[in-house]
Amino acid sequence: MTGSHPVLTMTGITKTFPGVRALHNVDFRLFPGEVHALMGENGAGKSTLIKVLTGVYDTDEGIITLAGEQVFLTGPMQAAAAGVSTVYQEVNLCTNLSVAENIFIGREPRRLGLIRWGEMRRRARDLLARLGLDIDVTAQLGTYSLAVQQMVAIARAIDVRARVLILDEPTSSLDAGEVAQLFRIMRQLRDERVAILFVTHFLDQVYGIADRITVLRNGSLVGEYRTAELPQLTLVEKMIGKELDVLERLDEQQKRNIAAPSDSTPLVEAAELGRKGGVTPFSLRIHAGEVVGLAGLLGSGRTEVARLLFGADRADHGQVRVDGGKASLRTPIQAIDRGIGFSPENRRAEGIVPELSVRENMILAMQAARGWLRPIPRRRQDELVEKYVKALRIRPANPDLPVRHLSGGNQQKVLLARWLITEPRLLILDEPTRGIDIGAKAEIQKLVVELSDGGMAVLFISAELEEVLRLSHRVAVMRDRTMVAQLDNDTTLDADRVMQTIASGTHREEVNRSTPSPSASAR
Amino acid sequence: MSSTSLTTGRTWRPHLPRRHVPVLATLVLLLVTYGIGVSQYRAFSNIQVVFNVFIDNGFLLVVAVGMTFVILTGGIDLSVGSVVAMTAMVSAALLQDGLPPALVLVIALLIGPALGFLMGCAIHVFDIQPFIVTLAGMFFARGICTFISDASIPITDGFWTTMSQARIGNPAGNFVSISVLVAFAVVLVAAYVLAYTRFGRNVYAIGGNAQSALLMGLPVGRTRIAVYTVSGLCSAVGGILLSFYTLSGAPLIAVGMELDVIAAVVIGGAVLTGGSGYVFGTVLGVLVLGVIQTLITFDGSLNSWWTKIVIGGLLFAFILLQRLIGIRFT
Structure with missing residues (x-):
């Protein structure tokens, strides 16, 4: 990679929407034969950057070059013709068409204007064989799992002889085995000198496959790093944009460590509750009068936990007990009947x-x-x-x-x-203080304390660790859609420890251990 | 982890592809209905009964083919009945004015697609629901009919009467009309276009997922406009065939026909949300309606409204069937 020229450069990209500066003077480069992870929290500008790169948005300022020549991308098809192909998070294919058609539609082999189905199927089989996929190309795409559909999307993308392959959160609905299969294909394409831009929320996956990392925050470039030289903890800091010692500045007096009545019957108890493509099964007990904080990066599965408990999503694993008795929470109405309330994250929508x-x-x-x-x-x-x-x-x-x-x-x-x-007896608050001013924030925090003192159980979801630590008796930590830890909010717990749990995940030992241990990362 | 676990990641699939189930159900229904007729009435077994179903419904079949294109994209065209009437009306009026039949044919065949094109443009460019745009088109075309004349105009032109009376038959005395041949030609061309051209496949893709189709770089707008134009053309051809059949243009003919057409297409197995269906199914759907009508005529004691009752029941059953087999894989 070193010594070669970047296949793609973006220089000084600025993109403004009415009232919002989505990208501000962002530089980005991509080399042939590398997997490059684009990291940042929701709203950091990742999607905007990708849409600029695929020609969906035009830029206010900035230059894009492909293989050294400046290009003006006007749309997905034109970008694909220029060698930039994209596979989106949602599989953007037509499930009612056959596998072969999904790969070739829009550029079917034809003779005298008529589609040559035989030729198309043969080429589809060859292409999928190259990706190690042996499936019936005449079957409807919808009869296959999401993982296979994702591979078909990649097959479609690389058939246009892509020099740059953008994978926008391709793994969000895949299980571990399927992710491994995807990585195998990504490595193979990398070895074929394809430049791969990989967007994901999963830190493990970044350290599992990416060669380099570019971090965005609030529409600006934070930096470009070699994966091996960027510890996970530092990456999280760069994404969130706060030094850990700043987070430690906590109001210790407000810190609550009243021992929750853990011996009594929990008000709500989730036992191995989970949903494929949502959250891996988790167990969680919430007692009356207890505030349980749910911490984790955006997209780590916090909201999914809340939606499962509220019956807004249907669990396909485990069960919920209310007052010690098995409860069926399959719809919000049933949850409301059992005394569960849910104030969602996106209050407008x-x-x-x-x-x-x-x-x-x-x-x-x-x-x-x-x-x-x-x-x-x-x-x-x-x-x-x-x-x-x-x-x-x-x-x-x-x-x-x-x-x-x-x-x-x-x-x-x-x-x-x-x-x-x-x-309600249990109130789930998903990001109740996001986007509101300091005064209102303090009032809502105070209210949560009062409610729990009055015996209400609260599940408090927030991206702000200070807030979670100030209010919660216990903190459950989400990472990569898995509940990795439940920490008692005693005197020893601080933002640092929560942050480390988010960054490293105490449960996954098989991941790339090139990361220095958190304690070693002296500040 | 191996690729084998992925190949088995496939959900259960019967030998019979699920998308073919509705069409086969229609075929079975058609055979059963026909079987009932044959077992109840001796004259029903005469093959001419089948031919008559085609003769009586040739124009309906052509219009239904056009509607199939629209419904496959997930749209709807409510204007077809009015466009059929308008085409017949315009032809009758122009022939009455003494224009040569060839010129009349050309003009009549241009009006329908032109209206369809405009409606398609409105739907695509302004992103308006097809329902409301074609509803406007329906009122507009019907208005044109009564604007031309509020009474029926008879057609006495030689070419028209020849086409109307021509019988293409075998020595045994069984025959079909020219309309039936035209309808067959339309069906074959449409089936070919849908299966073997990029336009046809784009129609399916848009019906499957218009957003995806756009991201895959398919010409979504152009295809949308084209299907309404095709539907307009089919309605125009249907209007000509109807004027062959009735030898007149009447302002209030084919009122509510769009609903019969939609019913035929849906009973033929097409899914109203788009992306699934076949021209062959539409043929079967039209035949089912025709055979039921014939059955009720044969009975003689039943009010003709029974046709509507039966169609209503069937339509409901088919929509239920589509839901049950979950033809939408989303």
């Missing part, structure tokens, strides 16, 4: 109904729990709404205002009030 008033938004969940045939009397509505507007200090304190006029923090409070009105 999944929570708030912007056109409805504060009052209507607040009583939604309670109304749903009662059934639509038993309307809540207006006087009762007014009482409840008034109580929570006051208790949560929602501003402006006008229950008839459409929620869209409220600030993000106040919208979040309305969403909280919606669940508090139903008096």
Whole structure:
């Protein structure tokens, strides 16, 4: 790789969307015969960079060169013709067509304008054989597993003689064996001098296959590193953008280490609960009055855990017990019946109904729990709404205002009030403080403490470790869609230790151990 | 880990591909319906009964072929009945004005595709639901019919009457009309286009997943516009065949025909969400409707609305069948 010229360079790429600078002066280069990981948290600009590279977006500023010549990419097809092929996270193929067709559609071998099916199937078989895949190319793609579909997508991508292959989170729905198969193909293509850009949330996979790593944060380039020279812990720091010692600056007085009543029957207990393509089976007990924090990088499976517990996704493994008895939580309604509330991460898309008033938004969940045939009397509505507007200090304190006029923090409070009105016994809060100002954040944190003191169990999901540590009795750590640890939040637990658990994962010993042990990474 | 575990990662698949099940179900249904007819009425076994089903439904078959293209992309075309009527109406009016039949044919065959093209453009460029665009087209074309004349216009042109009365038959006295031959030709061409041309395969791809089709670099917009144009052309041909059949243009003919056509296509095994279906299935679907109609005519005591009741039941059964076999693999 050294000494050769990059097949692809991107220089000074800037891309602005209305109100958001998605990419700011980003440089990126890719050499033939390397696997290059593009890392960063959600919103760091990875997807935007890839869309620029595939011609889906044009740039405001910046130059892209392919094999030394400047190119202007105008669309996926043109980018593919120029040698840049992309395999997306979602398999972007047509499951109703045959395997062979999915590889060749748009460039089928033809004679006199008519498709030569025999020739197409033969070439499809040859191509898949090269990837070590022996499947019936005449069968519909939809009859195969996602992993096979992913391979077919790669076959389609490399048939256009790609010089650059972009794999945008190709592994997110694959199991370990399937990932190994994918890696085998990636190595083979690398040996054939294809330059591979690999995007993933899984740190293990990066250290398993990538030669170099480029880190983005908030739309800017953090740096380009050789994988072997970048310890995992440092990588996580660079992605999150905080020095660990800054994280240690915790308000120790607020730190809660009240021993949770762990001997009593847990309110909610998940036993080997899991879902293929979601989270690997995990066990978790949550007692009444306990706050359990859920820490991990974005995309590590935190939200998936919450959705399983709430019945928003259906578990295909394990079971849930409520009050020690087996409970069926297959739909949110069943979960609500059992006293579980869920305030989702994306409050705009999944929570708030912007056109409805504060009052209507607040009583939604309670109304749903009662059934639509038993309307809540207006006087009762007014009482409840008034109580929570006051208790949560929602501003402006006008229950008839459409929620869209409220600030993000106040919208979040309305969403909280919606669940508090139903008096849940377990409240799941997914990123309740993201994107709201400091004052509102502190109020919501205070509320969580008060609720748990009042006997409510809370599952608190947040990307901010300080917050998780300040509020939680226990911290469960997610990594690569697996719950890798549950740490008691006693005096010894600090952000450093949580961070190390996130970075290294205490459970996976088979991973690339070239990483220095966390304690050795002196700061 | 080996590649073998991947090849077995394939879900259960019967010998019979699932996508063929609806078509085969229709075939069985057709045979059963026909069998009932033959067992109940002696005259039913005369092969001419089958030919008559084709003669009576030739125009419907042609229009249904066009609709198959549209439905395969996941769209819908509600304008077909009105376009059929408009084409017949325009032909009748122009012939009455004394234009030569060849010129009338050309004009009549251009109007339908032109309207289809415009609707396709509206659907693609402005990203409007096909339902509403073709509903507008339906009202527009029907309006043109009554604009031309609010009464039926008879056709006395020699070419038209020849086409209407021509019988292509065997010495035994069984025959079909020209319409049937035209319909067969349309079916064959359509089946070929869908199976062996890039346009045809793009139609399936778009119906399967339009977003993916776009990312695979397929000409989604062009193909969408093309299917509505094809449907318009088929409706125009259907309109000409109908005017051969009735030897007139009537402003209120073929009202509600679009729904019969959609029913035939769905009973023929096409999935309304797109991506799955065959022209051959559509042929079977039209035949099922025709044979049921014939059965009820043969009975004589049954009100003709029974046809609608039976079609309603069948339609429901087929949609249920598609759901049960989970033809959408998403």
